[in-house]
Amino acid sequence: MERKSFLFSFFIHACALLLAVIILAPVAWLFIMSISPAADLTAKPLVWWPQTVDFSRYGILLSSVENSAGAAFVASLVNSILVAGMATIAALVLAIPAAWAVSRTPSVGWSLYMVIATYMLPPVALAVPLYFGLAHLGLLNSVFGLALVYLTILAPFTTWLMKSGFDAIPKEIEAAAMMDGAGLFATLRIITLPLAAPVMATSALFAFLLAWDEFFYALLFTSDLRAKTLTVAIADLAGGRVSDYGLIATAGVLAALPPVVIGLVMQRALISGLTSGGVKG
Amino acid sequence: MSGTSMTTRAWLLMLPLLAVMIAVIGWPLADTVGLSFTDAKLVGTAGNFVGIDNYVKTLTSSNFQRTLTTTTIFAVISVFAEMVLGVLAALLLNQQFYGRTLLRGLMILPWALPTVVNATLWRLIYNPEYGALNAALMQIGMLDAYRSWLGEPGTALASLIIADCWKNFPLVALIALAALQAVPRDITAASLVDGAGPFARFRFVILPYLAGPLIVALVLRTIEAFKVFDIIWVMTRGGPANSTRTLSILVYQEAFSFQRAGSGASLALIVTLLVAVLAAAYAVLVRRTAGSTA
Numbered sequence: 001m002e003r004k005s006f007l008f009s010f011f012i013h014a015c016a017l018l019l020a021v022i023i024l025a026p027v028a029w030l031f032i033m034s035i036s037p038a039a040d041l042t043a044k045p046l047v048w049w050p051q052t053v054d055f056s057r058y059g060i061l062l063s064s065v066e067n068s069a070g071a072a073f074v075a076s077l078v079n080s081i082l083v084a085g086m087a088t089i090a091a092l093v094l095a096i097p098a099a100w101a102v103s104r105t106p107s108v109g110w111s112l113y114m115v116i117a118t119y120m121l122p123p124v125a126l127a128v129p130l131y132f133g134l135a136h137l138g139l140l141n142s143v144f145g146l147a148l149v150y151l152t153i154l155a156p157f158t159t160w161l162m163k164s165g166f167d168a169i170p171k172e173i174e175a176a177a178m179m180d181g182a183g184l185f186a187t188l189r190i191i192t193l194p195l196a197a198p199v200m201a202t203s204a205l206f207a208f209l210l211a212w213d214e215f216f217y218a219l220l221f222t223s224d225l226r227a228k229t230l231t232v233a234i235a236d237l238a239g240g241r242v243s244d245y246g247l248i249a250t251a252g253v254l255a256a257l258p259p260v261v262i263g264l265v266m267q268r269a270l271i272s273g274l275t276s277g278g279v280k281g
Numbered sequence: 282m283s284g285t286s287m288t289t290r291a292w293l294l295m296l297p298l299l300a301v302m303i304a305v306i307g308w309p310l311a312d313t314v315g316l317s318f319t320d321a322k323l324v325g326t327a328g329n330f331v332g333i334d335n336y337v338k339t340l341t342s343s344n345f346q347r348t349l350t351t352t353t354i355f356a357v358i359s360v361f362a363e364m365v366l367g368v369l370a371a372l373l374l375n376q377q378f379y380g381r382t383l384l385r386g387l388m389i390l391p392w393a394l395p396t397v398v399n400a401t402l403w404r405l406i407y408n409p410e411y412g413a414l415n416a417a418l419m420q421i422g423m424l425d426a427y428r429s430w431l432g433e434p435g436t437a438l439a440s441l442i443i444a445d446c447w448k449n450f451p452l453v454a455l456i457a458l459a460a461l462q463a464v465p466r467d468i469t470a471a472s473l474v475d476g477a478g479p480f481a482r483f484r485f486v487i488l489p490y491l492a493g494p495l496i497v498a499l500v501l502r503t504i505e506a507f508k509v510f511d512i513i514w515v516m517t518r519g520g521p522a523n524s525t526r527t528l529s530i531l532v533y534q535e536a537f538s539f540q541r542a543g544s545g546a547s548l549a550l551i552v553t554l555l556v557a558v559l560a561a562a563y564a565v566l567v568r569r570t571a572g573s574t575a
Contacts, residue, residue, distance in 0.1 A: 009378070016378045019370055023387050026447065027394070029413055030402050046416035098298035105291035111299060118306050120560050122508040124532040125549040128323070128542045129312035130305070152305045155298060184290075213395045215511040216529075220537065231397040235515045238401040245405055252398040263393030267386060271455050 030256075033249035034058070041245050057250040073251060075225040076233035079143055080255075083218075083229055084211035086147040091154035091207050092162075092200065099162035100192065104171060112163065115156045123216045126152060134221055141227045149217050154207045161206065165199025166192070202269050209259050230255045317547035323540035335547035344523075344531065345548070349555075351438065352527040356506035359442045359449070363502060364495065366446065367453025372483075374454065375461045385458070388451040396448070400515035403444035407431050407516075431517050434524035441525055445512055453498050460494045461487065492570050500563040507556050528552045 033041060037054050040047035063070035102112045130149055131140070139145030169192060177187040193200075215231040222228045228236075234255055237248045263270065317335055321328025339345050374385055391399070406413045409429035418424035430440045464487055472486045510529035513519060519526030519534070526534075532552060536545025 012373065012376045012378050015373050016380065016384060019373060020380075020384055020387065022447070023384075023390060023451065026402055026406065027390050029406065030398075033405065042411050044416075045420055046411070046413065094298040094301055097294040101291035101294035105287050107288060108291045108295065111295060115298065115302055118302070120504055120553075120556050121306070121310070122529060122532075122549065122552050122556060123510075124508075124529050124536070124545075125313055125553045126306065126309040127532075127549070128316060128536050128546055129309035131323070132312075133309065148305065151301055155302060159298060209393075213397075215397050215514070219514070231395060231511075234397050234401055238404055238515055239518075245408070245411065248401060249405065252401050256394050256398045259393040259395060260390060263389040264386060267389050267455075270389070271459055 030249050030252055033246050034253050036246055038244045038246055054246075057244075057247050058254070060247070061250055061254060069247065072225060073233060073254075076228050076230045077254070079222075079225075079227055080212060080230040082143045083147045083150065083227075084208050086143070087150035087154050087211045088204055088207040090147065091151055091158045092204055094151070094155050095159040095162050095203070096193075096196075096200070099159050100166050100188070102159075103163050103166035104174075112159060116160050118152070118156050123152075127217070127220055130217075131220060140221055141223045143227050146218060146221055146227060146229070147211075149221060150211050150214060153210055153214065157210065158203045158207050161203040162196070162199060165196050165203070168199075169195045198269070202266070205262055205266060206270070209262065212259060313546045313549060316543050317550050319543040320541075321543040321546075323537065323542045328543050331543070335544045336551070339544065339548050339551060345551075347523070348526050348528055348531045351525065352507060352509070355438065355442060355445075355509060355525075355527060356503055359445045360499065360502045360506050362442070362446045363450040363453050364499060366450040367498075368457050368491065368495070370450065370454035371457035371461055374458050385455075388455055390451070391448045392452045392455075394448065396511045397515055399444065399448045400512040403440070403447075404431065404516050407440055432521055434522050437517055437521055437525045441513060441516055444516065445506075445509070448512075449502065453495075453502070456494050456498050457491055460491045464490045496563070496567055496570055500560065500567070503559060503563070504556055507559060508552075528555075 032049065034057060035053050035055055036047065036050040037052060040050050060068070061070050061073045064074050065071060098112065102109050130152075134140045134142075134145045134149070137145070139148065173191055173195070174187050177191050178184070182190065213231070214229075215235065218229045218232045219235070222232060230251075234248070234251050237251055242248055316328075318330055318332060319328035320331050320335075370388070374381065374388070394402070407430040409415070409427060409432055412430070414430065415424065415427040419427070428436070430436050469482065469486055472482050477486065508529055509527050510533070513525055513527055513530055514533075517525045519530040528548075529552070532545055532549045535541050535548055539545075
């Protein structure tokens with residue numbers, strides 16, 4: 001075995017400490033800002049740790065008193081959940097049959113690669129016609145319209161992940177079930193889909209996070225509380241005349257909470273999803 | 282089941298996806314191509330056919346050339362830094378140290394932070410009056426007076442690149458770490474016995490395992506960086522003095538702020554073409570490395 005010297009071990013620990021500080025400091029500061037009294041955040045020299053911890057901003061943002069900062073924030077939170085949820089479900093409904101078909105019938109695979117290639121498209125290349133189209137359908141500033149537009153991002157991505165998931169399930173299992181007299185849809189329902197459940201869950205999480213993170217289309221296609229999502233609401237706060245930086249930080253913490261929790265809990269699945277898709281790609 | 286009926290069945294199962302993709306991607310893209318040959322405005326008339334006028338104007342405008350340069354600088358520096366930092370962090374995380382599992386877990390934090398939240402956070406850190414960066418640098422004596430990091434053309438782009446790197450290098454690190462863990466232990470042990478130094482070991486033993494996943498990460502990150510919009514919009518909106526204006530920001534301004542849909546469309550298609558050329562170049566690169574390591 002390799003024997004590490006004391007000096008080498010010290011060096012590694014020092015580097016690890018540095019990396020930990022680099023990763024943690026900005027996130028920690030976001031949280032500290034959210035619980036510091038406003039005066040501390042504008043003090044010179046800056047107060048790095050508040051004398052009195054102040055959680056009141058979380059209450060302000062999550063309250064639903066009409067016309068308050070909270071009402072706007074809660075509305076955008078609900079919009080984000082609705083848009084991301086609807087787009088994720090729709091993307092999976094479209095992706096699962098298509099991914100299975102391509103996995104079992106490689107001769108039609110080229111059409112899937114065309115779908116995946118659309119990942120390269122910058123959203124600006126679609127933005128103007130989508131704007132006209134949504135306006136024509138009366139779907140501007142609507143959570144349904146935005147969810148529909150999000151399919152441009154979510155559907156190719158989930159199809160790609162689902163196909164590599166189905167590729168890992170042997171065809172022979174399906175063939176055996178059919179030999180025993182199960183029809184195609186019974187086979188899929190009883191055999192294939194349960195086996196693909198973990199990939200489906202990973203795909204759904206990825207899709208949800210992508211939609212939760214989306215900003216460009218939301219900025220273009222929403223204009224008020226009826227459809228504005230969290231990302232737009234936070235950008236408004238950051239670019240506006242809010243004098244309490246702690247409130248902006250609090251909105252950031254709340255918006256980051258769902259993806260951070262998903263990320264920490266699902267880390268292994270997320271990384272293997274990314275690398276398996278990547279390595280085969 | 283026969284081959285043809287299997288193919289028919291496959292097409293039927295793909296039909297919903299393909300129909301939706303044609304509706305939300307195919308048709309808009311075709312429409313953008315059509316628009317790019319007109320002088321259409323965002324509101325009002327459909328516009329007249331103007332041939333390749335928009336393309337000529339765009340390609341010869343100094344705005345476009347400057348923006349292309351800014352985008353290239355942003356993409357090249359941030360992706361290069363993310364790759365180097367990512368690999369270094371992965372090599373570190375593959376060593377033995379106390380708290381290793383915890384630190385590996387924390388690496389997901391910057392990735393999980395929504396892009397807009399990340400941009401907002403760094404905007405607060407760079408704040409010219411109350412920002413943490415100014416305060417920290419003052420307190421340790423590295424700065425005489427507060428600076429407006431995002432407000433000066435000289436530092437704005439660099440400040441953005443740092444914010445972008447912080448969010449994205451941990452993902453490269455996690456991908457590289459997964460690849461490192463696939464390097465068989467006995468191979469590294471054998472190379473030690475053979476007297477390979479640390480650099481030779483990295484170059485000839487470890488790097489071949491990293492190359493595949495890293496190139497994929499490089500491709501995806503470069504395409505993302507070329508399309509960058511969110512972080513810049515939230516932090517600087519392309520300013521000051523257009524020093525951080527990237528291609529996507531320019532398209533947004535042209536098509537939506539100035540409402541010139543036709544010329545915005547031509548610009549968007551030029552960006553699309555540039556990204557496609559990049560992706561094609563990488564496809565060749567991927568095939569070549571796959572061939573050499575297989």
